[in-house]
Amino acid sequence: MLKKERHAYILHEIDIHNKVLSSDLSIQLNVSEDTVRRDLQELDEREVLTKVHGGALSKSFHFTLQNNTVYSQPEKKIIAQKARELIKDGMLVLLSGGTTIIELIKSLPPELNATFITVSIPTALELLDHPNGEVIFIGNKLLKNAQMSVGAEVVQRLSEITCDLCFLGTNSIDVEHGITDLELEVIEVKRAMIASAKKTVSLSISKKLNTVQRMVVCKIDAVDILITELDPTDEMLKPYHSKGVTII
Amino acid sequence: MLKKERHAYILHEIDIHNKVLSSDLSIQLNVSEDTVRRDLQELDEREVLTKVHGGALSKSFHFTLQNNTVYSQPEKKIIAQKARELIKDGMLVLLSGGTTIIELIKSLPPELNATFITVSIPTALELLDHPNGEVIFIGNKLLKNAQMSVGAEVVQRLSEITCDLCFLGTNSIDVEHGITDLELEVIEVKRAMIASAKKTVSLSISKKLNTVQRMVVCKIDAVDILITELDPTDEMLKPYHSKGVTII
DNA sequence: AACTATTATGCGTATTTATGCATTATTAAA
DNA sequence: TTTAATAATGCATAAATACGCATAATAGTT
Numbered sequence: 001m002l003k004k005e006r007h008a009y010i011l012h013e014i015d016i017h018n019k020v021l022s023s024d025l026s027i028q029l030n031v032s033e034d035t036v037r038r039d040l041q042e043l044d045e046r047e048v049l050t051k052v053h054g055g056a057l058s059k060s061f062h063f064t065l066q067n068n069t070v071y072s073q074p075e076k077k078i079i080a081q082k083a084r085e086l087i088k089d090g091m092l093v094l095l096s097g098g099t100t101i102i103e104l105i106k107s108l109p110p111e112l113n114a115t116f117i118t119v120s121i122p123t124a125l126e127l128l129d130h131p132n133g134e135v136i137f138i139g140n141k142l143l144k145n146a147q148m149s150v151g152a153e154v155v156q157r158l159s160e161i162t163c164d165l166c167f168l169g170t171n172s173i174d175v176e177h178g179i180t181d182l183e184l185e186v187i188e189v190k191r192a193m194i195a196s197a198k199k200t201v202s203l204s205i206s207k208k209l210n211t212v213q214r215m216v217v218c219k220i221d222a223v224d225i226l227i228t229e230l231d232p233t234d235e236m237l238k239p240y241h242s243k244g245v246t247i248i
Numbered sequence: 249m250l251k252k253e254r255h256a257y258i259l260h261e262i263d264i265h266n267k268v269l270s271s272d273l274s275i276q277l278n279v280s281e282d283t284v285r286r287d288l289q290e291l292d293e294r295e296v297l298t299k300v301h302g303g304a305l306s307k308s309f310h311f312t313l314q315n316n317t318v319y320s321q322p323e324k325k326i327i328a329q330k331a332r333e334l335i336k337d338g339m340l341v342l343l344s345g346g347t348t349i350i351e352l353i354k355s356l357p358p359e360l361n362a363t364f365i366t367v368s369i370p371t372a373l374e375l376l377d378h379p380n381g382e383v384i385f386i387g388n389k390l391l392k393n394a395q396m397s398v399g400a401e402v403v404q405r406l407s408e409i410t411c412d413l414c415f416l417g418t419n420s421i422d423v424e425h426g427i428t429d430l431e432l433e434v435i436e437v438k439r440a441m442i443a444s445a446k447k448t449v450s451l452s453i454s455k456k457l458n459t460v461q462r463m464v465v466c467k468i469d470a471v472d473i474l475i476t477e478l479d480p481t482d483e484m485l486k487p488y489h490s491k492g493v494t495i496i
Numbered sequence: 497a498a499c500t501a502t503t504a505t506g507c508g509t510a511t512t513t514a515t516g517c518a519t520t521a522t523t524a525a526a
Numbered sequence: 527t528t529t530a531a532t533a534a535t536g537c538a539t540a541a542a543t544a545c546g547c548a549t550a551a552t553a554g555t556t
Contacts, residue, residue: 032506052252139387
């Protein structure tokens, strides 16, 4: 493997995981740790990553880290990566809760200047760490386990807004039943979110594809874009595509 | 986990809670307390936090530095104990942000069944941990450093509410100038909070008594009850009492 | 193709860094 | 004051790194 290829691989790994270990890379790339170190050194000098004892970290390692406990994190990182491409300066973006959304926020470039609206407390907290951009929280009664605002007031206020994009960290999505969820109050809010956005983006790891929960949030045709960690041409995504959903 | 990652995690925790305990971090990060201590030491040398006995404190909350340890919350604990006596089942209670308020929430008996309203994200997060009671968050634009909602919408919605009690974790209080604060947007909200409550309670450790900041939130006669860690008959509190403030 | 200069890589060794543990000293809370 | 928690200190160990050097790969030149 050529040096350039190794460098590309390392950068890709960092993009996904935010960090790499020299020992891991040595095995994965099948070169000595010395070589890895020299690679990291070079990349550090080129200022595309930050070398530390034991490996290297992403430059955009934005002093946040709650992970370790995040389930299916690599997949979620990939999804976050794809999703962030959609957000442009000046946009009004609606965000739900969930770990995939948190990953998305972490991966946002610091210089991005958009306005974010959310009903989720953890999402709001993560957004507050982002140096730029305005954060708007739509408050009301808070649901204890979901840690988000629910109720008529939230639905009402969402209806008064028109956003460019709505990102939903989706629990369950299925071609037949669309997006489904468990709690009525959560569903009400999600519906309102979808209604107030020009485009709805569903973020979903492939494990959650073709799963159904008790209650329907929306039919599949209300979803404009579906982002998974899979390649857009993956066989598993065909049914969604043929329903008119854009796959990324 | 890499050292830098641990550092990032610690800083993130401090960002949220304003303080960390070495013992907690040791468990969360899965390293010895020695290592945590060394981490905190380094971060302290880099002046991004303040190391104290038992853990570390946020730099951005200067008032917490005055009492030099996370445990020298005994003052705050005492205040919390006194304050919680005022809250009865069925009440509608307005809470500001700040560590004293967090302490109050932690000390609330689990069986208490009141409704809490707040504009502070950390306060809301702490309230969600309480098994009983409803939590209402009044949202709008979020202020990054204060981690709270501000703006006309918040003021408006507060004006539509009548609460039984408003607890203010007070930064500065003085007989002459009343309650004062630094940021205009914060002041607007605090004023609205006071206006919407039947009774206003100021929670203030004695070190903050007789201190003044740039901008006035309210005169001293808008404060119904003042709670400090001191004995109510303490000489220091006399001037407040003679202004008609109830001292607890 | 053969030769040379340059660059890249791996290995051994010395050095540095990171971490945990035991012991003693300090500090804070009851 | 007493007691338990937390810190500091020195030390042991393991991991990571730097460095010199030999060798291998590569590119450029004749």
